[in-house]
Amino acid sequence: MLLQLQIWAFLLLQEGAAVGFDLRSMWAQMGIPAKLVVVILFIMSAWSIGVMIDRLIVFNAARKQSRLFAPAVAGALREGKLDEAIKIGDRYKKSHLAKVVVAGLQEFRAHQASSEIPGEEVEASLRALERAQAIVHSELERGVANLATIGSTGPFVGLFGTVVGIINAFQGISSEKSTGLGAVAGGISEALVATAIGLFVAIPAVWMYNYFTTRMKGFDVEMSNSSSELIDYFLKRAQSKGASK
Numbered sequence: 001m002l003l004q005l006q007i008w009a010f011l012l013l014q015e016g017a018a019v020g021f022d023l024r025s026m027w028a029q030m031g032i033p034a035k036l037v038v039v040i041l042f043i044m045s046a047w048s049i050g051v052m053i054d055r056l057i058v059f060n061a062a063r064k065q066s067r068l069f070a071p072a073v074a075g076a077l078r079e080g081k082l083d084e085a086i087k088i089g090d091r092y093k094k095s096h097l098a099k100v101v102v103a104g105l106q107e108f109r110a111h112q113a114s115s116e117i118p119g120e121e122v123e124a125s126l127r128a129l130e131r132a133q134a135i136v137h138s139e140l141e142r143g144v145a146n147l148a149t150i151g152s153t154g155p156f157v158g159l160f161g162t163v164v165g166i167i168n169a170f171q172g173i174s175s176e177k178s179t180g181l182g183a184v185a186g187g188i189s190e191a192l193v194a195t196a197i198g199l200f201v202a203i204p205a206v207w208m209y210n211y212f213t214t215r216m217k218g219f220d221v222e223m224s225n226s227s228s229e230l231i232d233y234f235l236k237r238a239q240s241k242g243a244s245k
Contacts, residue, residue: 044153
């Protein structure tokens with residue numbers, strides 16, 4: 001079976017060389033549905049590349065700034081300087097850790113100033129941290145789902161172009177009253193081009209979707225750990241404050 005497919009591929013290549021078609025002539029021979037499929041695939045490719053570049057910039061900036069933010073804010077908290085820790089977070093606005101930690105610190109400071117209900121500042125800070133985590137995760141995930149959609153639908157769009165190309169091939173046989181390879185070479189080449197473009201669009205999108213998903217899981221773990229450590233810090237601070245009274 002494999003040998004037979006190789007023979008057919010070789011004959012198609014020879015026939016294609018004989019009739020002398022290239023990309024320009026192939027595009028000119030395509031019908032409107034096939035051209036529409038190719039245009040849609042190129043739009044999907046451009047969209048996915050835009051998402052990839054945007055997410056790479058965002059993720060790399062978040063990683064870089066978080067590495068600078070974590071030791072700086074830890075030093076400020078060890079000295080009990082909440083206001084200084086918040087100011088440090090404001091300097092690293094692209095850091096996913098800074099967005100979460102600052103939200104918790106601001107809530108804790110606001111409740112400490114009011115002190116309406118003892119111990120309420122810790123619960124309020126926990127809720128603020130959870131809200132901030134959900135918001136930051138949504139920001140990091142922006143556009144990533146589109147890669148999954150493109151990766152899953154790209155081959156099917158290409159397959160649709162393949163079906164259109166095969167239909168054109170059979171129409172060529174009908175119109176030329178011939179069953180030779182010359183009658184179907186154009187339509188089959190059109191079909192193969194659509195399939196190749198569909199795979200070209202889908203494969204990088206799936207790869208990058210998996211890559212970004214893995215990185216987001218790492219960011220989620222970091223935010224969760226930072227929130228847990230910050231709550232422990234708030235509890236110790238509240239206990240020391242109660243003991244001093």
